[in-house]
Amino acid sequence: MAKSVTTTTVRDLMAEFASLTGLDPPYDHPRRYLWTDAYAVCNYLELFRRTGDAAYRDLALRLVDQVHHTLGRHRDDDPRTGWISGLPDEEGEAHPTRGGLRIGKPLPERRPGEPFDERLEWKQDGQYYHYLTKWMHALNRVSRTTGDPAYTRWAVELAGVAHAAFTYTLPSDGRRMYWKMSTDLSRPLVPAMGQHDPLDGFVTYSEFQAAGGTGLSVEIADMARICRSEPLSTDDPLGIGGLLYDAGRISQLAGREGFAYEDLLPSVLDAALSGLRRFTRGGTLRYPADHRLAFRELGLSIGLSGVGPLLERVRDNPVLFGRDGNVQQRAEALMEYVPLTDAIERFWMDGTNQKAGTWAQHREINMVMLATSLAPGEFLGV
Incomplete structure (x- = not known):
């Protein structure tokens, strides 16, 4: 398929996505989903690279802002309000990823003491580590395109909080990861480990390190240790x-x-x-x-x-x-x-x-x- 035809197809797909989810034109309550949005940010950056049209770069930046203000904050149906990090509004604006980011599932997360239902769990909110690594990667790509280090700084802050919450030590002194955590990262919702989560974390952290040092050396060594055993x-x-x-x-x-x-x-x-x-x-x-x-x-x-x-x-x-x-x-x-x-x-x-x-x-x-x-x-x- 010719590159010009491909670019047109991608442009049409991403225009439809923007309209469907409340990115462009913007909705008061946009429908954001972290995995999809991470790929979408990269797609808009790719369209900017291919066409030189700054509107696509701006859509990527607007999408980042929407994700942080939607998935970095508590749901409308949650009695808790504000940033999920618990930071005051002004500080949360400066550090929007410091509490992690919600998945964006349609249902609220499973409450403490509520029985686990595997079928229902797929529709319930919380945080997934492998979604967070995709978002870290997308933020890093935004920094590379714009030259603004704030996006990589937010990615590194997200890496730090995610690593601390999702990893834990076994009685045997081995290291493991949880697959799904609660929105506030206080408790595991699914204790099993995602097969490739340690690999994703190791490579993503290493990307930041290669870009000039990030203070994630302990986390990188930790992920390398888990990778070797899986x-x-x-x-x-x-x-x-x-x-x-x-x-x-x-x-x-x-x-x-x-x-x-x-x-x-x-x-x-x-x-x-x-x-x-x-x-x-x-x-x-x-x-x-x-x-x-x-x-x-x-x-x-x-x-x-x-x-x-x-x-x-x-x-x-x-x-x-x-x-x-x-x-x-x-x-x-x-x-x-x-x-x-x-x-x-x-x-x-x-x-x-x-x-x-x-x-x-x-x-x-x-x-x-x-x-x-x-x-x-x-x-x-x-």
């Missing part, structure tokens, strides 16, 4: 895409002073390859739209979009990546799966498939991640 392979397409996204970032960080986990890239590439083999054997990409989840598949296509730049980086730096002679071979093996990107995008750009219930139920996240897949440069940092 298996990474998955056959979930969104999870595989996340591994590829992290692999691309690791390849950019490799060799940087202070990077604390030089042997990580081969492990991540192996996990992604193993997962892709299992996923493609499962044949789910041959299913009809009603039996598929677009945003999960689009997560895979976004990750696959970064494989080509990763391979080029490895080939251009044989000394740096030569410590493991198979890194290039692993990256080349991943190239076999890159055509899945086009197949996934074409399937979900088909208007007939967008009439499926699985598209309509997750419309905003689907359209935003489709836009990211079509124009992934700013999200992937390439």
Whole structure:
């Protein structure tokens, strides 16, 4: 697909998203969702990069402001008011991420003592660590585009508070993470650990460190310790895409002073390859739209979009990546799966498939991640 056609499609998708969620034109009570909004910020920055139209940069900045003033504050149906950090209004404006950020689910979080209901929990608010890392990444990309260090400062403040709340020490002295926390970060709502949360945290913190030092060295070492003890392979397409996204970032960080986990890239590439083999054997990409989840598949296509730049980086730096002679071979093996990107995008750009219930139920996240897949440069940092 020609770049001009792709840019037009992405522009249309992001205009519709802005209208649907109350970004443009603005609503008094916009509908914000942290995961989707993190990708959307990167999409607007990518449109600004492609077109030079400052209106897209301004939409990214307006979206950041809306997220902080919506998800950084208590819900309208919560008896608590103000910033979830508990900071007074003026200080909260200066540090909008210091209490974390709500997910943006439709229902209030589960109350203390209320029985756990797995089906209901998916619709209830709180904080997810892997959503917070996506937002940290988006804020860092805004700083890179605008030259304003405030956005990275907010990302680092978010990293500090999230790490303190989500990580904990086992009686055996090992370290683990909670998957979901309450809005005020005072109690875990789902104590199980997200499989790739430590990896996301390690790479995201390391990005900040590489940008000039952040005071997160203890947190980086902590995440590296947890990563070493956890298996990474998955056959979930969104999870595989996340591994590829992290692999691309690791390849950019490799060799940087202070990077604390030089042997990580081969492990991540192996996990992604193993997962892709299992996923493609499962044949789910041959299913009809009603039996598929677009945003999960689009997560895979976004990750696959970064494989080509990763391979080029490895080939251009044989000394740096030569410590493991198979890194290039692993990256080349991943190239076999890159055509899945086009197949996934074409399937979900088909208007007939967008009439499926699985598209309509997750419309905003689907359209935003489709836009990211079509124009992934700013999200992937390439």
